[in-house]
Amino acid sequence: MTSIRTTSRLSLSPTTRQRVLLLVGLGILFFAWSVGHRYSRYLPPPGMVLTDSVELLANSDTYGHILDSLRRLLIGLAGGFLAAAAVALMMRSNTWLRRFFSPYVFVTLTIPSLAVTLFSLMIFGLSEIGVYVSVGIIIFPFVVVSLNEGFANLDARLSDMAKVYRLGWWQRIRHIALPEMSPYLFSSLRNSHALAWKILVLAEVFGQSTGIGFQYKRSYDYFQLSQLVVWVLFFLLVVYAVEFGVFRPWSKRVFRWRSARERG
Amino acid sequence: MNVAEGGVGPGFIEIAGLTFRYPGADVLAISGVDLMVQKGEFSCIVGPSGCGKSTLLTILSGLAAPEAGTVTIEGHEIYKDGRRTAEELPRCGYMFQDARLLPWRTVRDNLTIALKAADVPEERWDDTVADLLRMLRIEAFADSWPLNLSGGQRHRVAIARALAIEPAFILMDEPFSTLDEVTARFLRTELLEVWQRTGTTIVFVTHSIREAVFLGDTINLMTKGPGMVFDVRRIDADRPRAYEDPSLAEIEGSIVGTVLEAWGYYEQPTARPGDSTG
Numbered sequence: 001m002t003s004i005r006t007t008s009r010l011s012l013s014p015t016t017r018q019r020v021l022l023l024v025g026l027g028i029l030f031f032a033w034s035v036g037h038r039y040s041r042y043l044p045p046p047g048m049v050l051t052d053s054v055e056l057l058a059n060s061d062t063y064g065h066i067l068d069s070l071r072r073l074l075i076g077l078a079g080g081f082l083a084a085a086a087v088a089l090m091m092r093s094n095t096w097l098r099r100f101f102s103p104y105v106f107v108t109l110t111i112p113s114l115a116v117t118l119f120s121l122m123i124f125g126l127s128e129i130g131v132y133v134s135v136g137i138i139i140f141p142f143v144v145v146s147l148n149e150g151f152a153n154l155d156a157r158l159s160d161m162a163k164v165y166r167l168g169w170w171q172r173i174r175h176i177a178l179p180e181m182s183p184y185l186f187s188s189l190r191n192s193h194a195l196a197w198k199i200l201v202l203a204e205v206f207g208q209s210t211g212i213g214f215q216y217k218r219s220y221d222y223f224q225l226s227q228l229v230v231w232v233l234f235f236l237l238v239v240y241a242v243e244f245g246v247f248r249p250w251s252k253r254v255f256r257w258r259s260a261r262e263r264g
Numbered sequence: 265m266n267v268a269e270g271g272v273g274p275g276f277i278e279i280a281g282l283t284f285r286y287p288g289a290d291v292l293a294i295s296g297v298d299l300m301v302q303k304g305e306f307s308c309i310v311g312p313s314g315c316g317k318s319t320l321l322t323i324l325s326g327l328a329a330p331e332a333g334t335v336t337i338e339g340h341e342i343y344k345d346g347r348r349t350a351e352e353l354p355r356c357g358y359m360f361q362d363a364r365l366l367p368w369r370t371v372r373d374n375l376t377i378a379l380k381a382a383d384v385p386e387e388r389w390d391d392t393v394a395d396l397l398r399m400l401r402i403e404a405f406a407d408s409w410p411l412n413l414s415g416g417q418r419h420r421v422a423i424a425r426a427l428a429i430e431p432a433f434i435l436m437d438e439p440f441s442t443l444d445e446v447t448a449r450f451l452r453t454e455l456l457e458v459w460q461r462t463g464t465t466i467v468f469v470t471h472s473i474r475e476a477v478f479l480g481d482t483i484n485l486m487t488k489g490p491g492m493v494f495d496v497r498r499i500d501a502d503r504p505r506a507y508e509d510p511s512l513a514e515i516e517g518s519i520v521g522t523v524l525e526a527w528g529y530y531e532q533p534t535a536r537p538g539d540s541t542g
Contacts, residue, residue, distance in 0.1 A: 158366070161358075163326070165377075167377065179366070256409075257367055257411060
């Protein structure tokens with residue numbers, strides 16, 4: 001990472017400056033919280049949340065709940081993504097299929113997520129399948145729309161090149177279609193990942209006896225606001241861990257050819 | 265290997281009465297093209313914009329099928345009376361106007377992907393890539409991303425790719441027209457060196473008469489669209505040629521005289537002959 005000289009009087013690199021700002025923002029939030037909770041009957045003080053967090057982190061059940069949620073998210077996400085990719089491919093392959101599937105995309109795009117969750121839990125009972133299905137259905141249309149956009153932007157010139165040089169179907173997928181589609185694949189994966197978490201906890205509130213969503217419901221039932229805040233914090237940490245631990249490094253690797261020019 | 269047989273005997277590529285119309289178009293893109301290319305020859309096709317010279321290459325490469333006409337390559341009848349025969353199209357290298365590399369694959373991978381598709385045995389890939397990159401003076405960029413290269417370097421990679429697959433012939437569609445003139449001159453000279461060393465057959469499409477005179481053994485002149493070949497010139501000037509050689513300028517002048525009439529510039533009272541040279 002090279003730092004760029006700017007006219008700012010503070011000679012900090014842009015990354016450092018961003019980090020400082022982030023810390024300042026967090027600090028203000030924390031300050032508002034520590035002062036604000038006194039004027040509220042419900043907001044737990046930071047100290048209490050901290051004690052609860054430490055307590056929960058020491059308890060091995062906590063990790064079980066987090067892992068349960070992660071597993072459900074992964075299965076629902078994978079299922080929804082695969083279904084969307086298959087439908088997007090079919091819609092691309094012929095006009096009849098495109099017309100056939102368009103209403104499904106439209107309906108799933110507009111239907112309230114809460115309704116989808118309740119429907120699938122009613123249909124599949126309280127088993128985990130209901131959770132997978134709700135997550136899958138909610139992300140499905142967004143992925144289809146994004147992939148369709150990607151297909152529309154495929155470069156016919158590269159396809160001519162592939163024909164002239166007689167690339168086989170697998171070579172075309174691996175060396176042309178996938179890299180060409182990867183901006184769309186990535187953006188839809190990241191967006192649907194964020195969306196999937198929101199649906200997942202909702203489905204867990206209604207139909208599961210483990211997981212982060214279940215913990216929300218439990219805290220609500222017992223009116224343990226501090227626990228609720230702690231589980232929200234855990235939730236944020238897990239989502240950011242996936243974003244920064246998986247998506248960022250992965251996309252950096254896939255798109256390393258792009259920043260080539262800047263790196264010179 | 266580099267045999268320019270002087271137009272005797274059956275041609276390496278023989279085209280007769282080739283006619284093509286784009287789907288849904290009223291007018292023909294090319295109309296009754298006859299063309300003969302000898303093995304190892306550097307054959308140029310020159311014509312005004314829209315005469316269908318690029319279309320000709322898309323047919324020869326198998327990207328499009330003609331409406332009528334016959335194409336024979338290396339003794340195999342590829343198209344007969346506008347129909348694709350069961351004969352396999354001999355392997356062809358192709359250079360587009362742009363380098364058309366895969367930006368997400370390194371220079372080396374761009375070549376090996378083509379090598380693999382052409383069924384060149386894997387144990388030969390390393391040597392082939394190394395030889396070609398050295399020949400085209402880009403060996404230092406084997407593991408670079410195409411976006412890190414200059415326009416001229418990317419075109420060199422495209423030339424290497426066209427040669428790598430051990431093609432029966434190479435088709436080039438105005439490959440240097442997007443480059444600056446100095447880079448284009450370097451590349452023309454290097455292309456000739458590589459051509460002479462490998463003895464490959466090249467069909468080179470350009471709108472520039474000067475470029476064709478500098479590069480070609482033969483120049484096929486096409487009419488305005490829908491184009492057909494109306495004149496074939498043999499360029500007997502010794503190689504290596506110099507781009508500014510007065511004798512080449514003389515040949516160019518005589519060709520310009522011919523095409524001005526054929527391309528209809530004399531019908532326009534404002535046109536000055538000097539403006540129309542490529």
